[in-house]
Amino acid sequence: MAYRAISGIGEFGLIDKIAALAEPTLHTIPELITGIGDDCAVYQPSAGLLQVATTDMLVDQIHFDLLTTPLKLLGSKSISVNVSDICAMNAIARYALISIAVPASFSVEMIEELYSGMAYAAKEYGLAIAGGDTSSSRSGLIISVAMIGEVPAEQLTHRSGAGPGELICVSGTLGGSAAGLKLLMREKEIMLEHIENNEPYNKSIMADLKEYGNAIQSHLSPIARLDIVRLLHSKNIRPSSMIDISDGLSSDLQHICRSSNTGALIHESRIPIHPATRRIADELQDDALTWALTGGEDYQLLFTIPKEEYEAIADNKEIVVIGETTDEEEGLLLSDIYGMTIDLKTVKGFDHFSS
Ligand code: ADP
Ligand code: MG
Numbered sequence: 001m002a003y004r005a006i007s008g009i010g011e012f013g014l015i016d017k018i019a020a021l022a023e024p025t026l027h028t029i030p031e032l033i034t035g036i037g038d039d040c041a042v043y044q045p046s047a048g049l050l051q052v053a054t055t056d057m058l059v060d061q062i063h064f065d066l067l068t069t070p071l072k073l074l075g076s077k078s079i080s081v082n083v084s085d086i087c088a089m090n091a092i093a094r095y096a097l098i099s100i101a102v103p104a105s106f107s108v109e110m111i112e113e114l115y116s117g118m119a120y121a122a123k124e125y126g127l128a129i130a131g132g133d134t135s136s137s138r139s140g141l142i143i144s145v146a147m148i149g150e151v152p153a154e155q156l157t158h159r160s161g162a163g164p165g166e167l168i169c170v171s172g173t174l175g176g177s178a179a180g181l182k183l184l185m186r187e188k189e190i191m192l193e194h195i196e197n198n199e200p201y202n203k204s205i206m207a208d209l210k211e212y213g214n215a216i217q218s219h220l221s222p223i224a225r226l227d228i229v230r231l232l233h234s235k236n237i238r239p240s241s242m243i244d245i246s247d248g249l250s251s252d253l254q255h256i257c258r259s260s261n262t263g264a265l266i267h268e269s270r271i272p273i274h275p276a277t278r279r280i281a282d283e284l285q286d287d288a289l290t291w292a293l294t295g296g297e298d299y300q301l302l303f304t305i306p307k308e309e310y311e312a313i314a315d316n317k318e319i320v321v322i323g324e325t326t327d328e329e330e331g332l333l334l335s336d337i338y339g340m341t342i343d344l345k346t347v348k349g350f351d352h353f354s355s
Contacts, residue, residue: 023035058074092150099142173274261328
């Protein structure tokens with residue numbers, strides 16, 4: 001039998017195969033409400049309160065580059081990306097188990113930096129670091145965080161509950177993380193070139209990154225939208241579906257539509273992009289809309305809500321309506337600023353195995 005390259009089926013094709021093999025195990029646990037296919041698994045220990053669980057891994061040279069990433073921020077990001085998946089279920093994170101594989105070149109102080117960032121973020125989100133595992137690594141640093149949260153049964157939100165004719169909402173702004181990454185890559189190139197040419201260190205070769213602070217922060221230190229989840233709870237609003245934007249708006253909206261069996265029409269003019277992100281795109285001769293659609297790692301919340309419920313959150317400036325869900329047959333469309341429609345399925349988000 002010929003072996004197939006994983007790139008032939010891509011990350012999501014691979015997860016589908018894993019899900020098929022895991023499927024029979026799900027039936028042995030009646031308390032398990034949701035298995036593979038959403039932002040978290042959902043478990044019902046007793047009536048009323050549900051547990052949600054997620055895990056996310058950060059790997060050196062895949063998810064981060066230590067030349068451009070302070071360890072403290074890497075620590076807080078590894079907590080935030082997991083809290084973000086918990087938020088996507090409309091749930092509250094409670095505790096984390098953290099596993100690390102550490103290269104021999106690391107010092108005690110480096111791990112202390114990493115964990116001070118983790119502890120800082122954990123405190124901000126109100127969750128505990130309750131355990132983990134430690135190993136050496138023959139390649140780079142690997143951080144794997146598993147996180148448990150909880151949510152009252154009546155607030156749980158899946159990717160799958162959207163119906164046609166509902167509003168599609170997004171929190172915050174998009175594309176900032178991709179802008180920050182591109183800037184950091186540019187600065188890294190300049191620095192490496194400088195070292196290669198054996199030139200003495202000269203501060204003036206580096207850009208003053210202060211004016212780009214917003215984008216760089218979005219990339220190095222994203223904040224999970226626990227504030228939005230708290231707002232939804234306080235207004236007693238349960239979105240019909242929700243996901244966090246980790247792969248890019250295009251891909252993550254496709255996940256909602258695929259799970260909910262709906263189509264969608266979103267409008268380019270309504271996609272929230274920070275003016276600083278547009279400025280950086282101009283400077284780098286790149287495209288801010290593409291970053292918003294495919295850049296990923298913004299960790300904003302994307303959710304759907306019936307029109308009649310929207311009024312309760314309409315005055316919140318952090319939430320914007322970008323379009324509406326439609327019947328499945330209508331497909332997934334983006335209407336651009338000239339009124340032309342583009343098929344969003346042709347706009348691909350991040351895939352670990354695509355070349
Ligand atoms: P997210 O971006 O929200 O973290 P992913 O795209 O990583 O979600 O994963 C989608 C679904 O597939 C989730 O339910 C996740 O738990 C599951 N999944 C991903 N990788 C694996 C794996 N190696 N084994 C089992 N389930 C997995
Ligand atoms: Mg997610």
